Amino acid sequence: MKGHEIQTCEALLIKKTPIGESDILATLFTRESGKIKAIAKGATSSRKRFGGGFELFAVLKIEIGATRSGGKILQNSVVSSSFRRVAENMGVFLKANCLIDFIDAAFPEEQIPNETVFNEAVKALSAMNAGDGICAMFGFQTAVLESLGYSVDLSRCGECGGQTFENGHLIFPSGVFLCGSCARKSEGKPARKISRTVEAGRGAALRDVNCLNAFFQYQTGAVLKSAKVLENMLSG
Ligand SMILES: [Zn+2]
Numbered sequence: 001m002k003g004h005e006i007q008t009c010e011a012l013l014i015k016k017t018p019i020g021e022s023d024i025l026a027t028l029f030t031r032e033s034g035k036i037k038a039i040a041k042g043a044t045s046s047r048k049r050f051g052g053g054f055e056l057f058a059v060l061k062i063e064i065g066a067t068r069s070g071g072k073i074l075q076n077s078v079v080s081s082s083f084r085r086v087a088e089n090m091g092v093f094l095k096a097n098c099l100i101d102f103i104d105a106a107f108p109e110e111q112i113p114n115e116t117v118f119n120e121a122v123k124a125l126s127a128m129n130a131g132d133g134i135c136a137m138f139g140f141q142t143a144v145l146e147s148l149g150y151s152v153d154l155s156r157c158g159e160c161g162g163q164t165f166e167n168g169h170l171i172f173p174s175g176v177f178l179c180g181s182c183a184r185k186s187e188g189k190p191a192r193k194i195s196r197t198v199e200a201g202r203g204a205a206l207r208d209v210n211c212l213n214a215f216f217q218y219q220t221g222a223v224l225k226s227a228k229v230l231e232n233m234l235s236g
Helices: 082-089 091-104 115-130 134-147 180-185 201-218 225-235
Strands: 007-017 021-028 034-040 058-064 074-080 170-171 176-178 190-191
Touching: 007 091, 007 115, 021 058, 021 091, 021 115, 034 058, 082 091, 082 115, 082 190, 091 115, 091 134, 091 201, 091 225, 115 134, 134 170, 134 201, 170 180, 176 190, 190 201
Parallel strands: 034 074
Antiparallel strands: 007 021, 007 058, 021 034, 058 074, 170 176, 170 190
């Protein structure tokens, strides 16, 4: 990107760090350029350029310019759609936080854009805004894992081909799903119980989200603090 060019992006805010009196360093996951960091000059004082535009759980419309040294400047940011109700329910809020953490841990800066993951993230936040959104969260996690090359095949048992999901397990690190009876035979391998009956009930569905969180952390070595909170929610 040359110095004078301005790029318009759709973005989710990952985090914001205050710099000095009035600037903000924003980490953003954009549809067009993947994860980026950009400085917003005078962000805390300019309502005109950044009116509400540092909202978590919202699709932002942003304009990015470049500094002489090649850094990125956030010129302005406005909310194009907000998922504000996410913050009204503690359980949903924790899942939404986990989604943001997941993106941050999964993608290094300046990655090639990943529109599929961006769309799945927006879909999940939108579903969370409308209620629980656990199925969409599961879909989002699956999309991220697939884009990282850690696909999980939950369509049938990887051993016998059966489609009984009761007491099924996801085997680490292969990502193979085993039905209850095949899982019993391969005891001792690292595995997590997964029901994949994401519509069946809240407890089961949260278990599935937790399973994919664990799988992601196992594969990447990343630590998701928010995943631990969700684990405690299930056991507590
Ligand atoms: Zn089986």
